[in-house]
Amino acid sequence: MVDFFTLLLILLTVLVLVSFVFIKNKKKNVVNQSIPVVSNCYPIIGHLLSFIFNQSKFVLDCRQRYGSVFQIKLLSKRMTFITDPRDWSTVYRNPDFYLPADDLGMKIFGMSASHFNHKEFHDEEHRLYTRYLQSNGLNGLTQKFVKYLRQSMSNDKATFENGQWKYSGLLELSHFMVYEASTRALFGDIKPLEFEKQFKIFDKKIHYFFAFLPNFIYTLFFSEALKARQSLKKIFSLNVHCKDESEFIKHRVDLIQAHPELFSSNDIGSSSVGMFWASLGNTVPATFWSLYYILCDQKALDDIQQEIQLYLPDNELWTSEMLAKCSKLDSAISETIRMAASAIILKYCRNQTHIQLHDQRQLTIEKGDAISLYPMVCHYDHRLYPEPFKFKYDRFLANQQMLANLELEQEKIGSIGFLPFGYGKTMCPGKFFARNEMKICTAMILKYIDYEFINLNDEPEQSRYRVGVGIAPPEHDIPIRYKYKSFSVIDENY
Numbered sequence: 001m002v003d004f005f006t007l008l009l010i011l012l013t014v015l016v017l018v019s020f021v022f023i024k025n026k027k028k029n030v031v032n033q034s035i036p037v038v039s040n041c042y043p044i045i046g047h048l049l050s051f052i053f054n055q056s057k058f059v060l061d062c063r064q065r066y067g068s069v070f071q072i073k074l075l076s077k078r079m080t081f082i083t084d085p086r087d088w089s090t091v092y093r094n095p096d097f098y099l100p101a102d103d104l105g106m107k108i109f110g111m112s113a114s115h116f117n118h119k120e121f122h123d124e125e126h127r128l129y130t131r132y133l134q135s136n137g138l139n140g141l142t143q144k145f146v147k148y149l150r151q152s153m154s155n156d157k158a159t160f161e162n163g164q165w166k167y168s169g170l171l172e173l174s175h176f177m178v179y180e181a182s183t184r185a186l187f188g189d190i191k192p193l194e195f196e197k198q199f200k201i202f203d204k205k206i207h208y209f210f211a212f213l214p215n216f217i218y219t220l221f222f223s224e225a226l227k228a229r230q231s232l233k234k235i236f237s238l239n240v241h242c243k244d245e246s247e248f249i250k251h252r253v254d255l256i257q258a259h260p261e262l263f264s265s266n267d268i269g270s271s272s273v274g275m276f277w278a279s280l281g282n283t284v285p286a287t288f289w290s291l292y293y294i295l296c297d298q299k300a301l302d303d304i305q306q307e308i309q310l311y312l313p314d315n316e317l318w319t320s321e322m323l324a325k326c327s328k329l330d331s332a333i334s335e336t337i338r339m340a341a342s343a344i345i346l347k348y349c350r351n352q353t354h355i356q357l358h359d360q361r362q363l364t365i366e367k368g369d370a371i372s373l374y375p376m377v378c379h380y381d382h383r384l385y386p387e388p389f390k391f392k393y394d395r396f397l398a399n400q401q402m403l404a405n406l407e408l409e410q411e412k413i414g415s416i417g418f419l420p421f422g423y424g425k426t427m428c429p430g431k432f433f434a435r436n437e438m439k440i441c442t443a444m445i446l447k448y449i450d451y452e453f454i455n456l457n458d459e460p461e462q463s464r465y466r467v468g469v470g471i472a473p474p475e476h477d478i479p480i481r482y483k484y485k486s487f488s489v490i491d492e493n494y
């Protein structure tokens, strides 16, 4: 209700204040004959209302009416949707399309812009991603996550009377399991519980920051979120290096500090807040959806129970290899992500460029225009995923082969038909860690927690406002009650 009201206020203000932008940009509004333009475009705001209120419905409707490519207008910006996976590699190969990292970093995390176009820095940062968020680096992080999660659970268990149930929500439980353990695994002894409230306030409004609204809107309507972001920035600026931080964070901060010509002291805190949010903002809701789908599916539960008893021992810190052996759990996680992922894969066009689509159509994208690939459309395409609205935990069991063999109208498209984490150079570097976290939380619940859903008929919907950011949380939490079985705390000296 508050969101709706806030939004109305925003839109009224926007209406008045951006009219001058409209007049200024009138000359630039060249209509591209090759791209169908979505109708019902309002003056000045364009399709902003339909887009913000129910993005996925709007995009799916447009696809049905206009085909796989169509254009909308958001304030003064044109955005072309390219929704057929057969056209995506053409986009990724075209150097004229780039991730608007400047706008994202500045708008969402309050960074200054000086370093975004610095290619050498970004190449070095991507080498760190590969070294520390995959292979050995990933294993260390995964084991720390297991260790800290067990500690959090043990502390939580101590607050229960013997045999007593605790009433909670599935989203709340997912947040509890991921937030502290993940933050400690990455950032070390930074005491995440002391700034949990600020994270929640900022995270709750983050989709407005992704909407790239004019700055005064944030100052006017989102002062609480701005204050929370400022407070997080201060905490991360004062705790640049913490005891027991991960190799990944250590080397990333060192790299930033080695470039004072690119990063102000303000940017060090902001960029850590960026990494902090990136590591949690999608992983918490993703964990919610995996728990929701798996715990509600008796066959999945039985099968996954068997393999976690076999491969995940009680008294060891689970490794990536152990988790990889749980192939049914792995498939259930992929299936959850297929159903829940809704990121807009956004690119800007730096020069006017032409692309040829798989059906031989030629598109001209103008300089400054935005394009979006919207993989969610493809994740729900019944030609790729039969019965797409049904959770089939074993759909990805043959995993790599299944993805490698994806076909659309007898044309092999392979794994580009599954794009929840993006693709190519800008692909999410945390995807392996996120998947491990989701598996660990599921396994911990199945092994050590008794749970009951309070209302078995409660079927959650994805939060409409948050769709487009990555993985949206549910519109409302699902009430549950839980209590612990006995479990051991792992050797503190690890």
Ligand code: HEM
Pocket (backbone or CB within 6 Å): 099, 275, 278, 279, 280, 282, 283, 286, 341, 343, 345, 346, 420, 421, 422, 423, 425, 426, 427, 428, 429, 430, 431, 433, 434, 435, 470, 471
């Ligand atoms: C299920 C959980 C997650 C989802 C769905 C997700 C999704 C995404 C998506 C869609 C992108 C943008 C890709 C593009 O534009 O091509 C992205 C980028 C990114 N993600 Fe994730 N992510 C998740 C978890 C994580 C975790 C756990 C971390 C860190 C440990 C992380 C760190 C990042 C970073 C640093 C980027 C920016 C990459 C760059 O510099 O180009 N993510 N993520």
